[in-house]
Amino acid sequence: MRPKIVLFGDSITEASFDVGGWGAALANCFCRTADVVLRGYSGYNTRWVLKVLDRVFPLKSQTQSLSLASPSNVVAVTLFLGANDASLPDRSSAFQHVPIAEYHQNLLAIIAHFKALWPCTVILLITPPPIDEDGRLRYPYGENPSGLPERTLESAKAYATACLEVGREACVPVIDLCSKMQSTPGWEKLYLSDGLHLTAEGNRVVFEEVVEALQKEGVSPEKRTVDLPLLSEMDPNDPLKSFQLLP
Amino acid sequence: MRPKIVLFGDSITEASFDVGGWGAALANCFCRTADVVLRGYSGYNTRWVLKVLDRVFPLKSQTQSLSLASPSNVVAVTLFLGANDASLPDRSSAFQHVPIAEYHQNLLAIIAHFKALWPCTVILLITPPPIDEDGRLRYPYGENPSGLPERTLESAKAYATACLEVGREACVPVIDLCSKMQSTPGWEKLYLSDGLHLTAEGNRVVFEEVVEALQKEGVSPEKRTVDLPLLSEMDPNDPLKSFQLLP
Numbered sequence: 001m002r003p004k005i006v007l008f009g010d011s012i013t014e015a016s017f018d019v020g021g022w023g024a025a026l027a028n029c030f031c032r033t034a035d036v037v038l039r040g041y042s043g044y045n046t047r048w049v050l051k052v053l054d055r056v057f058p059l060k061s062q063t064q065s066l067s068l069a070s071p072s073n074v075v076a077v078t079l080f081l082g083a084n085d086a087s088l089p090d091r092s093s094a095f096q097h098v099p100i101a102e103y104h105q106n107l108l109a110i111i112a113h114f115k116a117l118w119p120c121t122v123i124l125l126i127t128p129p130p131i132d133e134d135g136r137l138r139y140p141y142g143e144n145p146s147g148l149p150e151r152t153l154e155s156a157k158a159y160a161t162a163c164l165e166v167g168r169e170a171c172v173p174v175i176d177l178c179s180k181m182q183s184t185p186g187w188e189k190l191y192l193s194d195g196l197h198l199t200a201e202g203n204r205v206v207f208e209e210v211v212e213a214l215q216k217e218g219v220s221p222e223k224r225t226v227d228l229p230l231l232s233e234m235d236p237n238d239p240l241k242s243f244q245l246l247p
Numbered sequence: 248m249r250p251k252i253v254l255f256g257d258s259i260t261e262a263s264f265d266v267g268g269w270g271a272a273l274a275n276c277f278c279r280t281a282d283v284v285l286r287g288y289s290g291y292n293t294r295w296v297l298k299v300l301d302r303v304f305p306l307k308s309q310t311q312s313l314s315l316a317s318p319s320n321v322v323a324v325t326l327f328l329g330a331n332d333a334s335l336p337d338r339s340s341a342f343q344h345v346p347i348a349e350y351h352q353n354l355l356a357i358i359a360h361f362k363a364l365w366p367c368t369v370i371l372l373i374t375p376p377p378i379d380e381d382g383r384l385r386y387p388y389g390e391n392p393s394g395l396p397e398r399t400l401e402s403a404k405a406y407a408t409a410c411l412e413v414g415r416e417a418c419v420p421v422i423d424l425c426s427k428m429q430s431t432p433g434w435e436k437l438y439l440s441d442g443l444h445l446t447a448e449g450n451r452v453v454f455e456e457v458v459e460a461l462q463k464e465g466v467s468p469e470k471r472t473v474d475l476p477l478l479s480e481m482d483p484n485d486p487l488k489s490f491q492l493l494p
Contacts, residue, residue, distance in 0.1 A: 020266055020267075024268070025266070028264040031287070038282070095483040237342070
């Protein structure tokens with residue numbers, strides 16, 4: 001049974017199989033060794049996620065869950081939420097806002113759910129990305145006549161910090177994407193297409209960070225069993241021998 | 248339970264989640280409605296596939312199969328084989344060659360296996376692509392001191408014709424990729440990166456043909472249930488209402 005890597009999050013996860021996306025790159029990287037399962041829900045915050053978590057990943061009747069046939073079958077799950085929670089409560093995306101203390105508690109609850117469901121699975125937190133406020137004003141979601149961005153860099157940083165704290169509390173690794181991206185000059189346009197979502201370069205950063213973080217936790221294509229003999233390992237004089245040797 | 252679309256084939260399937268790949272594009276297109284499961288085995292011909300078919304898609308103990316939890320859960324499977332079978336028997340990739348009559352029978356056997364496993368699933372055959380012999384000489388697999396391409400356009404066409412015949416015999420739809428690609432002038436370099444594998448443009452053709460063929464068979468994102476409420480359908484004044492209304 002081929003193991004799975006589950007990607008769980010908001011639109012930055014949902015769009016991760018678009019051209020140059022980090023999810024597709026991960027699926028390609030783990031080709032023949034693990035299936036990458038996409039569970040991205042555009043616009044969702046941690047409050048909404050908690051309303052549906054047991055539908056997406058049921059604790060009971062696990063065999064009937066979303067094709068995640070066996071608990072031990074999921075080797076890793078990425079948990080990438082907070083960009084919507086961090087919408088400001090008095091701006092145009094207020095309906096997506098979740099107070100930071102609740103965000104913190106919600107992330108802990110999601111992690112507790114994963115630990116109950118998959119005790120041996122690597123849970124990998126990813127902080128929300130930084131926000132380019134100029135980009136948010138140029139590409140608003142819906143109408144925004146206020147002239148004020150619905151998300152700010154300051155708020156994104158605060159939620160990223162909360163995410164890092166959750167990682168320490170729950171003893172799970174965290175990719176500090178917010179800091180990582182800001183360490184490159186010009187990150188605003190280089191990594192973000194609309195001040196929030198990822199460019200191809202931004203996708204590359206997330207992909208590389210996820211691969212590195214998973215590797216640190218012992219999850220890498222090299223350490224996993226390849227599904228069926230590789231062409232390069234077959235004997236051209238007797239290729240069928242490879243199949244006779246299968247256990 | 249989110250339904251699945253399985254991609255089964257050789258390297259052109261295995262590489263379909265690389266940047267711009269047709270598999271990733273399909274996963275993105277069916278986002279929130281179906282999971283795209285990658286089962287590509289680089290270099291494999293239909294003879295080798297028959298040696299492992301019941302391992303990859305076991306007829307018995309279906310719940311233990313490769314995460315394909317329920318038989319009815321697979322809405323479509325693409326079957327994209329023949330490019331390796333069509334290697335010439337007296338050239339440098341002779342070990343991958345399968346005679347055309349055997350290729351024909353093997354494809355029928357694979358389809359019979361799928362029909363036994365998934366009686367209601369759309370099986371979509373794809374012919375091998377055309378071959379650009381100049382490209383094969385420039386980018387050989389391994390050593391090829393003969394100066395003769397290990398695959399030819401003539402052979403690819405013959406196997407594509409056999410694939411079309413199988414589709415008629417087994418009553419399953421076939422994408423005639425070999426003819427489709429050749430209908431565009433300059434197809435040799437436009438669609439093929441090494442005379443055999445796909446460029447980004449070639450991937451786009453396969454993606455569009457697969458989407459169109461699946462649609463004809465009633466499998467399209469619009470006709471499938473979206474997993475959980477869409478942001479665009481939520482009431483910004485009461486977003487939680489959407490979750491209370493879930494069945």
